[in-house]
Amino acid sequence: MRTPRRLAMRARTVRWRFTALYGATFLMSGAGLLVINNLVGLWGTQTSHALPPGAAPGRPATLEAAMELNQLLQAELSQVKAAQSRQLLVGSIVALAVMAVVSVALGRVVAARVLRPLRTITAATRQISADDLHKRLAVAGPADEVKDLADTIDGLLERLEASFAAQRRFVANASHELRTPLTTMRASLDVAMAKPEPVPAQTAALADRLRAELDQVDRLLEGFLLLARAQHGASSDSTAFSLGRAVSAALDARAADIAAKGLTVHDGTVDDRAWTRGDPTLLARMIDNVIDNAVKHNHDGGWIRCATGAEGEGAFLIVETGGPVLDQGQVALLAQPFQRLGADRTGSGNGSGLGLSIVAAVAAAHGGTLDLRARPEGGLRVAVSLPLTSAQAGVPA
Numbered sequence: 001m002r003t004p005r006r007l008a009m010r011a012r013t014v015r016w017r018f019t020a021l022y023g024a025t026f027l028m029s030g031a032g033l034l035v036i037n038n039l040v041g042l043w044g045t046q047t048s049h050a051l052p053p054g055a056a057p058g059r060p061a062t063l064e065a066a067m068e069l070n071q072l073l074q075a076e077l078s079q080v081k082a083a084q085s086r087q088l089l090v091g092s093i094v095a096l097a098v099m100a101v102v103s104v105a106l107g108r109v110v111a112a113r114v115l116r117p118l119r120t121i122t123a124a125t126r127q128i129s130a131d132d133l134h135k136r137l138a139v140a141g142p143a144d145e146v147k148d149l150a151d152t153i154d155g156l157l158e159r160l161e162a163s164f165a166a167q168r169r170f171v172a173n174a175s176h177e178l179r180t181p182l183t184t185m186r187a188s189l190d191v192a193m194a195k196p197e198p199v200p201a202q203t204a205a206l207a208d209r210l211r212a213e214l215d216q217v218d219r220l221l222e223g224f225l226l227l228a229r230a231q232h233g234a235s236s237d238s239t240a241f242s243l244g245r246a247v248s249a250a251l252d253a254r255a256a257d258i259a260a261k262g263l264t265v266h267d268g269t270v271d272d273r274a275w276t277r278g279d280p281t282l283l284a285r286m287i288d289n290v291i292d293n294a295v296k297h298n299h300d301g302g303w304i305r306c307a308t309g310a311e312g313e314g315a316f317l318i319v320e321t322g323g324p325v326l327d328q329g330q331v332a333l334l335a336q337p338f339q340r341l342g343a344d345r346t347g348s349g350n351g352s353g354l355g356l357s358i359v360a361a362v363a364a365a366h367g368g369t370l371d372l373r374a375r376p377e378g379g380l381r382v383a384v385s386l387p388l389t390s391a392q393a394g395v396p397a
Contacts, residue, residue, distance in 0.1 A: 018114060022107030023100075030099035117146040125153060133161035171228040175221045182221070186214050223354035227337070230282055230361035240389055241283045243274040243308040243317050250284075250291040251306070257295050258304075266305040274308040274315040276386040278366040286362040287317065289355040290382055294321045297380075310388050314368075317384045326374040334372055335360040359384065 117139065124137050136157060139150035193199060193207050251258070251265060258265060276283070294304045298321050305320040333339045338353035359382075360370040368386035375381050 016111075018111030019104065019107045022110050023104040024107075026103030026106055027096075027100050030103065031096060117141070117150075121146070121150050121153065128157065133157055133164060168228050171224050175224045175228075178221055179218075182214055182218055186211070189214075220354070223358060226282070226285060227354060227358050227361055230358060230365050238277055239280055241276050241278060241280055242272070243276065243287070243315055243386070244272055246284055246287045247291070247306050247308055247317065250288050253288075254291060254295055261295070261298065262301045263295065263298060264301075264303040266303060273310040273388075274317070275310075275389050276315045276366065276368075277389040278386075282362045282365065286359050286384070289359050290317065290319050290384065293355050293382065294319050294380075297321070299323060313388050314385050315388045316386070319382045320375065321379045322375075322377075323379040325376070325378045326380060328374045331372050331374045331380065335370055356382070 121137055121139065124135075128135050136154045137150045138154070139147055141147050189207055189210055193204070199207075291306075294306075298304065302322050305318075307318045309316055334356045337357040339357075356370070356372070363370045363384050363386065366386055368384060371381075371383040371385070373381040373383070
């Protein structure tokens with residue numbers, strides 16, 4: 001059953017406005033035609049001098065007889081005029097009702113015909129996203145307002161495509177160019193520290209700090225490159241990928257860090273049906289970032305709960321951690337680059353701020369989503385949903 005709100009929203013559409021406009025126009029035309037017809041009919045009855053049926057055309061013998069005949073003729077003529085007026089009124093009402101129905105139907109058909117190109121443009125525009133800006137509407141037809149609108153949208157898409165491509169090229173090129181001086185600085189530092197002369201303790205401490213900073217910049221550049229690649233969309237290297245196996249591998253690779261912080265890992269549901277399809281490098285990095293976030297941004301003696309599974313047409317990965325109660329508004333911003341919750345939660349300030357933004361970009365490039373929630377009991381819940389695919393034998397995770 002349609003709710004009043006849905007009906008009100010539907011009544012505000014352009015098609016219904018056109019239907020009302022065309023229907024009212026046709027109805028007014030029909031009403032005007034009927035008014036003219038009635039006026040002509042009434043004028044004809046008033047100017048008609050035909051005798052009513054049964055009247056004798058002969059000349060009356062006396063004046064009194066002539067007056068009686070005149071009154072009789074006037075009475076019968078009034079009855080005929082009243083009967084004709086009633087018939088004309090009933091016919092006009094029926095014709096007006098029929099005209100109203102026909103007007104609305106014709107108005108709806110005409111409105112649909114007029115809006116058909118706009119519906120085509122709307123449907124085509126909805127199918128265009130940031131990953132396929134190369135598509136165009138390419139509406140064919142005469143050079144009218146509709147084609148002018150479609151050409152304008154095509155021009156906007158062309159400018160957007162150029163802007164997105166320029167942004168991605170800049171990030172990739174800048175990251176590549178910055179790697180060269182970083183490598184040179186690291187090599188010069190290693191050469192200086194490898195001299196046979198004894199190195200002062202202050203100089204050695206400064207060298208260790210510089211190496212740490214260089215490693216941080218190198219990780220930041222790597223994050224830029226991966227983010228640019230993920231935002232560009234999934235590559236043509238598409239294979240079946242097991243979320244459960246990737247999570248197990250990521251936890252095994254970080255066993256030392258987990259033990260160093262005294263974290264307890266709770267193995268949740270690991271469904272072997274949780275397979276998706278995409279770039280294995282990007283997907284593996286996405287899961288690595290989720291696990292890294294759970295390990296690094298956790299307090300000593302904390303816990304981690306991981307679960308993978310399949311539901312409907314989607315595969316999911318859920319990673320939960322304990323900790324203090326977080327603000328949901330700040331948590332929702334973590335999917336954006338360089339957003340952090342601060343050192344109180346992380347216990348460390350050396351993160352690049354790109355981890356979860358890379359997760360969101362990789363998930364979006366593979367047709368999935370990232371959902372970040374602050375747990376009411378405290379801590380963070382990270383959920384990644386991806387399209388489900390069937391496992392293929394012999395395909396590595």
